[in-house]
Amino acid sequence: MQLRTQNIAFRYGKEPWLFKNVNFTVDPGEIVGLVGPSGYGKTTFCRILAGYEVPNKGSVTLNGRPIKSKRKGYHPVQLVFQHPEKAINPRWKMGKVLNEGWQPDQQLLDALGIEEEWLTRFPNELSGGELQRFCVARALGPDTRYLIADEMTTMLDAITQAQIWKAVLKIAEQREMGIIVVSHEVNLIQQLCHRVIEIDHLNT
Numbered sequence: 001m002q003l004r005t006q007n008i009a010f011r012y013g014k015e016p017w018l019f020k021n022v023n024f025t026v027d028p029g030e031i032v033g034l035v036g037p038s039g040y041g042k043t044t045f046c047r048i049l050a051g052y053e054v055p056n057k058g059s060v061t062l063n064g065r066p067i068k069s070k071r072k073g074y075h076p077v078q079l080v081f082q083h084p085e086k087a088i089n090p091r092w093k094m095g096k097v098l099n100e101g102w103q104p105d106q107q108l109l110d111a112l113g114i115e116e117e118w119l120t121r122f123p124n125e126l127s128g129g130e131l132q133r134f135c136v137a138r139a140l141g142p143d144t145r146y147l148i149a150d151e152m153t154t155m156l157d158a159i160t161q162a163q164i165w166k167a168v169l170k171i172a173e174q175r176e177m178g179i180i181v182v183s184h185e186v187n188l189i190q191q192l193c194h195r196v197i198e199i200d201h202l203n204t
């Protein structure tokens with residue numbers, strides 16, 4: 001199930017083009033780094049892959065079929081970004097947040113260090129790192145074929161970062177899930193990725 005963009009171009013409204021003619025592929029089980037200066041469109045590109053934005057031109061396909069919009073059911077390309085507090089309904093208790101798209105099993109909760117007592121709390125009663133574990137669990141449903149980690153662990157301490165990546169990599173290997181890692185942390189990218197693409201080079 002290859003994830004592929006063909007000749008995609010995108011701009012916000014009448015702003016200048018952020019990118020044009022982008023051809024990009026990720027294979028199942030592959031871990032690809034996406035790096036580049038701030039403001040060059042990495043997050044926007046990820047949002048297109050995950051169906052949150054529609055490109056002005058070109059197509060995004062999974063296994064040769066056009067990818068559906070985020071609004072229509074569980075999306076096979078899941079995006080986890082830097083700010084979990086913006087991705088979680090503040091009025092829901094964490095148990096409900098966790099089971100929004102699927103029901104993660106105890107093994108995954110343990111691997112991500114999610115504690116039972118957190119499930120009855122509201123999001124504002126947890127730390128950013130604790131909340132991010134829920135966002136990761138939520139994104140790892142059985143129908144996830146690709147995970148996009150957009151600065152996913154940037155705000156976390158080294159131990160939490162390692163714990164989360166260990167759990168994610170194990171699942172990715174078991175399921176042949178592809179991962180796109182966006183990060184400004186060179187060490188993290190070097191450690192995790194099979195290949196690295198610079199956003200500048202997406203256009204060439």
Ligand SMILES: Nc1ncnc2c1ncn2[C@@H]1O[C@H](COP(=O)(O)OP(=O)(O)OP(=O)(O)O)[C@@H](O)[C@H]1O
Nearest residue numbers: 012013015018036037038039040041042043044045
């Ligand atoms: N909703 C929006 N409407 C208009 N312009 C936007 C919108 N979202 C982002 N932009 C602009 O598009 C450009 C690319 O933003 P994007 O967040 O994709 O970059 P990035 O490479 O991920 O940056 P960073 O590394 O800082 O996260 C920026 O100039 C940004 O200001």
